[in-house]
Amino acid sequence: MTENTGAFPADPADAAPAAGAPAVPPLTAEGVLEALDPEQREAARTFGGPLCVLAGAGTGKTRTITHRIAYGVMTGQLNPRHVLAVTFTAKAAAEMRSRLRDLGVPAVQARTFHAAALRQLRHFWPRVIGGGAPEIMPNKIAGVAEACQRLHMSVDRAALRDIVSEVEWSRVSMLTPESYPEAAAQARRPGVAGFDSRSIARILTQYEEVKKERGVIDFEDVLLHMVGFLTERPDIAREIRGQYRHFVVDEYQDVSALQHALLRLWLGPSTDLCVVGDAAQTIYTFAGARASYLLDFPREFRGASTIRLERNYRSTPQIVRLANTVLDGAQGRTKAHRLTLVSQRPAGPAPVIESYADDMAEAEGVAERIQEQIREGRTAADMAVLFRTNSQSEAVEQALTARGIGYLVRGGDRFFERQEVRRALLALRAASRVEHGDAARAVRDVVSALGWSEKAPETTGAVRERWDSLNALVHLTGTILARPGAGLVDVVRELEERAESQSAPVVDGVTLASIHAAKGLEWPSVFVIGASDGLLPISMAQTPAEVEEERRLFYVALTRARDLLTISWSAARTPGSRGSRKPSRFLDGVLEQRGSGARTGPAASSPRRTGRRSATVFSECRTCGAQLTTDAEQRLGRHSGCAPSHGESVLDALRLWRRQRSSQLGVPAYSVFTDATLGALAERAPSTAEEMAQIPGIGPLKVQRHGEEVLAILAGFAAAAPAESASPQVKK
Structure with a gap:
């Protein structure tokens, strides 16, 4: 057994096999490599120095990371208890842990930046500060609202969300209230909710006072405190570096200044670091992400190896070709460091580009296409409609509802954080303490009391979303209870495990999501709507850098599709309005390949050419x-x-x-x-x-x-x- 010399005990959950998981025959080191393509194999065998893996969309980066760790453990180049794999979402971390277990290396820790830092903070807080670590604020809305109230600033909920986002940007950029105004000006941050940078600085100051008085910290404080501990306490730095000696960071293009600072302190003088990312998928600079850490990795870590993964296993050649064409028009560093994807799949249908007279017609047309695909054998869950702004969702919701097609709006609250889901879990936990002859009936009684019914409501918006959430719970609990001997206790246990890993159940409906919320996901059939200038790129994108981020966002949307891709735009916002919109400039190269006639919008004559x-x-x-x-x-x-x-x-x-x-x-x-x-x-x-x-x-x-x-x-x-x-x- 490998000795654990770390400063704090390993989490038993990291090593525990999944409940009821079948025994998996042990893999050999060569067997691990056999599952990889040549470039992935090269990455898996590269040790002894810093490694940068540039991995394009759909190129199997998670497979590469996990197989590299497994190969390193099996060949003795990595000690599993000294490895920390870091990613950005709880769901991605859970997926990584699951794959590592399947590969026979369950002792490796895979966590988000915040989860890893929080565990360290709770361990070292009594020694550094004394007493137990403070509670974490579940969200910043209430704290920022109180700060505004103390400053006699009147803000509605929409403005409050914008201010919270700006607070988060300032924290991950490691700014103080005093340094914020100048940094915001240099970063060309627009005024937030009608407040200038000095007013935001005052809110930042007051927000810190609110937290101090309440005795709580937020998620950025977790990272900031650990940066402080590691900087000011050499003994703590030595202990953590003794525990973690090999680091792997996924989605490195999304790292913020704060996360980068923490990572460098975790590393210390070591350079045993493998990062994986794709500059063309940098879409969170507004939230503090800095692709420069990925692009400048060889400069920061001298002697680093760089491996490019460009074999795409997700999308058909036709979809990949279109996505590559969109990137052909990129400028600056996106163009200089772009990856050119090469599909490994058989040929499929050509992507469709459609124009409509107005937004309502576009929503109706997309809903009709979805209905056609359902009739032809696809499930609603196989499809997604992606858009730039959340306001574009309403027309599509109405069109789908009119056809009796279920849908799930993604990008709002996480599934297990929704009020109706939290209430259902609390009620199920209480019910599990009482003996029930019919567990399925008990579940239905609980969700019925919260507004669920056998038939979906004939409406859109919050009512339909609440029903979809509860209906997803009904189906999930049914799956759990179908196992021999399973009861309410098993239902509650699995729901709690899923909540911790953010593993939401699949809703049998079309996914409606903003492109930002769709990152990291994929579907057999994808509809990208609103592909017109003013939406893609958004009208607020004025500088070349802002427009390039919009191009990358469009690229991310296109590469979510596996088999079928439909791109659409409308000439006008409302029926009867003058059609002044033009196709997105990001489609210029695509439309030129298909003929100059595709540049024009729909005409009134009969017949007409759409350019599709x-x-x-x-x-x-x-x-x-x-x-x-x-x-x-x-x-x-x-x-x-x-x-x-x-x-x-x-x-x-x-x-x-x-x-x-x-x-x-x-x-x-x-x-x-x-x-x-x-x-x-x-x-x-x-x-x-x-x-x-x-x-x-x-x-x-x-x-x-x-x-x-x-x-x-x-x-x-x-x-x-x-x-x-x-x-x-x-x-x-």
């Missing part, structure tokens, strides 16, 4: 001549209630062909052609490849793959047109 694969859509019904209002009808060329120009047997033949073709290719039917595209094929009956390419949903690649067979089917029905015309028609 040079597809033709219609504004008037070819049957009745009236205006077409929905995107699906505009693609089809007629109202859904008007008689089609084809018989049902044409559509049946196309569906049969699609089913056979998808079976041959081993792909879902919708990835061959969607129902809407089959309907348009039957309706328009193209006779040439050029005519076929004019149909929305069909690009050159699909014409090349399927055109000959589809045109043959349609030609056969065209030759039998007299007989076909005798078939029953749908009446208006």
